Amino acid sequence: MKGNKLIFSRRKVERVKGYRKLFKQQAKFYDPPKKIARNLVEAMEALGYDIDVTQAIAYLKSSYAVFDRDFYEERYRKD
Numbered sequence: 001m002k003g004n005k006l007i008f009s010r011r012k013v014e015r016v017k018g019y020r021k022l023f024k025q026q027a028k029f030y031d032p033p034k035k036i037a038r039n040l041v042e043a044m045e046a047l048g049y050d051i052d053v054t055q056a057i058a059y060l061k062s063s064y065a066v067f068d069r070d071f072y073e074e075r076y077r078k079d
Contacts, residue, residue: 007069022065032060 004025007018037056044051051059 008073019062019065022068023061026061026065026068030061030064032057032064036060 004018004021006014007022009015009018034053034057037053037060040056040059041051041053044056
């Protein structure tokens with residue numbers, strides 16, 4: 001999160017750029033388990049959604065990034 005001020009922008013376009021930067025950094029240390037992604041596909045199917053493993057992995061990565069952003073914003077950012 002350090003050095004990534006775009007992710008905290010009020011403008012959506014800048015936040016998207018910040019998320020892209022975060023995903024590049026995140027790729028070094030977080031790779032969602034394929035087993036979890038396959039189980040997520042089954043669970044989503046039970047809810048009536050048709051997704052594949054790639055979409056489930058994208059969901060896991062993005063939810064991890066959103067959680068990190070919210071956690072950092074609540075705990076460390078004081079504006």
